Amino acid sequence: MAGTEAKKPSAKQSGAKKKEVKKETGLGLTHRKADNFGEWYSEVVVNAEMIEYYDISGCYILRPWSMAIWEIMQEFFDPEIKKMKIKNCYFPLFVSPGVLQKEKDHVEGFAPEVAWVTKSGESELEIPIAIRPTSETVMYPYYSKWIRGHRDLPLKLNQWCNVVRWEFSNPTPFIRSREFLWQEGHTAFATKEEADAEVLDILELYRRIYEEYLAVPVIKGKKSELEKFAGGLYTTSVEAFIPNTGRGIQGATSHCLGQNFAKMFEINFENDKGEKAMVWQNSWAYSTRTIGVMVMVHGDDKGLVLPPKVASVQVIVIPVPYKDANTQGIYDACSATVNALSEAGIRAESDFRDNYSPGWKYSHWEMKGVPLRIEIGPKDLANKQVRAVRRDNGAKIDIASADLAVEIQKLLDNIQQNLFDVAKQKRDECIQVIHTWDEFVQALNQRKMILAPWCDEEEVEADVKARTKGEMGASKTLCSPFDQPELPEGIKCFASGKPATKWTYWGRSY
Numbered sequence: 001m002a003g004t005e006a007k008k009p010s011a012k013q014s015g016a017k018k019k020e021v022k023k024e025t026g027l028g029l030t031h032r033k034a035d036n037f038g039e040w041y042s043e044v045v046v047n048a049e050m051i052e053y054y055d056i057s058g059c060y061i062l063r064p065w066s067m068a069i070w071e072i073m074q075e076f077f078d079p080e081i082k083k084m085k086i087k088n089c090y091f092p093l094f095v096s097p098g099v100l101q102k103e104k105d106h107v108e109g110f111a112p113e114v115a116w117v118t119k120s121g122e123s124e125l126e127i128p129i130a131i132r133p134t135s136e137t138v139m140y141p142y143y144s145k146w147i148r149g150h151r152d153l154p155l156k157l158n159q160w161c162n163v164v165r166w167e168f169s170n171p172t173p174f175i176r177s178r179e180f181l182w183q184e185g186h187t188a189f190a191t192k193e194e195a196d197a198e199v200l201d202i203l204e205l206y207r208r209i210y211e212e213y214l215a216v217p218v219i220k221g222k223k224s225e226l227e228k229f230a231g232g233l234y235t236t237s238v239e240a241f242i243p244n245t246g247r248g249i250q251g252a253t254s255h256c257l258g259q260n261f262a263k264m265f266e267i268n269f270e271n272d273k274g275e276k277a278m279v280w281q282n283s284w285a286y287s288t289r290t291i292g293v294m295v296m297v298h299g300d301d302k303g304l305v306l307p308p309k310v311a312s313v314q315v316i317v318i319p320v321p322y323k324d325a326n327t328q329g330i331y332d333a334c335s336a337t338v339n340a341l342s343e344a345g346i347r348a349e350s351d352f353r354d355n356y357s358p359g360w361k362y363s364h365w366e367m368k369g370v371p372l373r374i375e376i377g378p379k380d381l382a383n384k385q386v387r388a389v390r391r392d393n394g395a396k397i398d399i400a401s402a403d404l405a406v407e408i409q410k411l412l413d414n415i416q417q418n419l420f421d422v423a424k425q426k427r428d429e430c431i432q433v434i435h436t437w438d439e440f441v442q443a444l445n446q447r448k449m450i451l452a453p454w455c456d457e458e459e460v461e462a463d464v465k466a467r468t469k470g471e472m473g474a475s476k477t478l479c480s481p482f483d484q485p486e487l488p489e490g491i492k493c494f495a496s497g498k499p500a501t502k503w504t505y506w507g508r509s510y
Contacts, residue, residue: 027047027360027363027364027367028302028363029043029044029047029301029302029303029367030043031043032301033244033299033300033301034244037244037245038172040299040301041172041173041295041296041299042172042173044295044299044303044304044367045066045173045174045292045295047303047367048065048303048304048367048368048369049063049064049065049368050062050063050065050066050173050291050295050304051063051066051173051174056178057171057178058166058168058171058176058177058178058179059177059178059179060173060174060177062181062288064312065312065368066174066288066291068310068312069291069294069306069310069311069312070181070288070291072213072309072310072312073209073213073214073286073290073310074160074183076208076209076213077183077205077209077286078160080205081158081185081202081205084156084198084201085156086156086157086158086185086187087156087157087158088157088158088159088160089157089158089159090159090161091135091138091139091142091159091161092138093131093132093161093162094117094129094130094131094132095129095130095131095132095137095138096127096129096130097127097128097129097130099137099138099141100114100130100137102137102264102265104231105230105231105260106136106137106230106231106261107137107230108230109229109230109231110133110134110165110230112167113133113165113166113167113168114130114131114133114165114166115130115131115164115165115166115178116128116129116130116131117129117130117131131164132163132164133163133164133165134163134184134283134285135159135161135163135184135186136186136231136257136261136283139157139186140186140261140264140265140267140281141265143155143186143188143265143267143279144265144266144267144268147188147267147268147269147279148269148270149269149270150190150269150270150271150272152269153188153189153190153269153279154187154188154189154190154194155187155188156185156187156188157185157186157187158183158184158185158186159183159184160181160182160183161181161182161183161184162179162180162181162182163179163180163182163184164178164179165178165180166178172292172510173292174288174289174291174292174293174295175249175289175292175293175510176510177288180287180288180289181287181288182285182286182287182288183285183286184283184284184285185202185282185283185284185285186281186282186283187281187282187283188262188267188279188280188281189279189280189281189282190269190271190277190279190280191280192256192258192280194280195256195280195281195282196256198282199236199254199255199256199282199284200236200254202254202282202284203220203236203237203238203252203254203284204220206218206238206251206252206254206284206286207220207238209252209286209290210238210240210251210252210290210293211420212309213307213309213310214290214293214294214297214307214310215294215297215298215307215309215416215417215419215420215423216240216251216293216294216297216298216420216423217240217420217423217424217427218238218239218240218251219238219239219478219479219481219483219505220236220237220238220479220481220482220483221236221237221239221478221479221480221481221482221505222234222235222236222237222479222480222482223235223236223237223253223477223479224456224458224461224477224480224504225458226458226461226462226476226477227476227477228255229253229255229257229283231257231260231261232255232256232257232258232260232283233255233256233257233258233259233260234255234256234258235253235254235255235256236253236254236255236256236479237250237251237252237253237254237479238250238251238252239251239478239479239505240293240297240427241427241430241431241449241507242293242296242297242510243426243427243429243430243447244296245296245447246430246446246447246448246449246507246508247447247507247508247509247510248449248478248505248507248508248509248510249289249293249296249509249510250478250509250510251286251289251290251293252284252285252286252287252290253284253285254282254284255282255283255284256280256281256282257280257281257282257283258280258281259278259279259280259281261281262278262279262280262281263278267279267281294306294307294310297423298369298392298419298423299369302363302366302367303366303367303368303369304367304368304369305369305371305391305392305419306368306369306370306371306391307371307415307416307419307420308371308372308412308413308415308416309416311347311369311370311371312347313347313348313349313368313370314346314347314348314370314371314372314412315341315346315347315348315349315370315371315372315373315374315408315412316348316349316350316351316361316365316370316372316373316374317334317337317338317348317349317350317351317373317374317376317386318334318350318351318358318361318362318365318373318374318375318376319331319334319350319352319358319376319377320358320375320376320377321377321378322377322378325377325378325381326378326381329381330376330377330378330381331352333376333380333381333386333401334350334352334376335350336401337350337374337376337386337401337404338350340404340405341404341405341408343405344405344406344408344409346405346408346409346412351364351365358375362389366391369391370391371390371391371392371412371415372388372389372390372391372408372411372412372415373388373389373391374386374387374388374389374408375387375389380398383398384400384401384402385398385399385400385401386398386399386401386404387399388408388411390411390415391415392415392418392419392422393418397411427449430447430448430449431448431449431450431451432446432448432449432450432451433450433451433452433485434450434451434452434494435452435453435491435492435494436494437494437495439494440452440494440495440506441468444468444475444506444507444508447508448507449478449505449506449507450475450505450506450507451481451485451503451504451505451506452494452495452503452504452506453487453491453492453493453494453500453502453503454477454480454493454494454495454500454501454502454503454504455493455495455496455498455499455500455501456480456501456502456504457496457498460493460495460496460498461476461477463495463496464476464495464506472508473508473509474508475506475507475508476506476507476508476509477504477505477506478504478505478506478507478509479504479505480502480503480504480505481503481504481505484502484503485503487500487501487502487503
């Protein structure tokens, strides 16, 4: 991190500056997570130096602390899709209106959010140009051009880019912003079987991003007809849940588009029997929203809590010199510690700034969510050890300098697992199985993630939305989990009283 690792001072210098040392002031959060979640979240993302507010509403500057997380996820995901023979490309940001409006359901789904370029300098454009809200309509005219015969299939492309979605209320950093970063994969196959298989392979990669990297438990499932991607055949998703607000949050989506877009954009091919056929298509994406979900799930009243796997600094080493101590010896031990950890592949830095007290530094790095703090003072120096302090639970552990790298790696692995386990326990405590409308309303008011037997009818879901509209926002289906509990014979839908066909998660959502 620029500006945090100052040059190592000599003992003489640090003695001269003692008078200016800043004490622990003005660093804490003014809002508690349990009392005012929205204000707490806004404070954390700014104070932890993840984002800065921009002068256009709904747009945010992603600072290095959050870009590093995005890059770490990219370093996992990109090689994984390359193993699946998916290739990266880049398509333009602009869309012509004629192309955008080709798929009726699709454009209706996105119409309110599309931003338009209407002027060039002082002159009005003859035809306004849209900025991509997603790239199906940008890419598919060219799929039609490139795909001619069965040997051109499958065509599997991905792009890492930004998209713009303008019209919305309550912008929230990472969660709802007018411009965001994502990857979007767009693939075309000769058969539905191939498309179906890829949808689930990609969804599993999204689960791994959340559970293995961000330490956030998610549920894999299928979206309802009302909630699926506009113009698609079916949508699968990974769904997270924020216990503090009682809201579900769609983590990432993998859609089977079927042949709908192929029909509109005439993406046809000659199959191996010489017959004309239409391709089967998928599209799938995850975005910087992932980072916001992580902040919401793990953050606490001291600030951000980063899982070690995505932390750009996994260990911060802080010298704790007392007066008359061997200050130079302490600084040397800090440098040796950082070197030993770095050589072992651990992302470690030291904080040698001599105009801040150790206490101030503790608060600063806790706010930024660094998983592990190492303190080295005179006693540690004498005992050839370091004091490690965990960010997730505050536990203090003394570690012999000789075993440093191995023990620290064990601790980091333990922190990663503990963050997931604690988050899963909290999430699971919020899940409530219900059978009747009265139970549903009660559970909704208790901010639960509700699992209910449902008849899987659009009108019934629309009716539930209408009946639960209120200050907190309406309830809707989150997903029908692939891992379905047994459906007892004769069980009725909680909302309509008709025979239930599946178990579905319901709740309010972001």
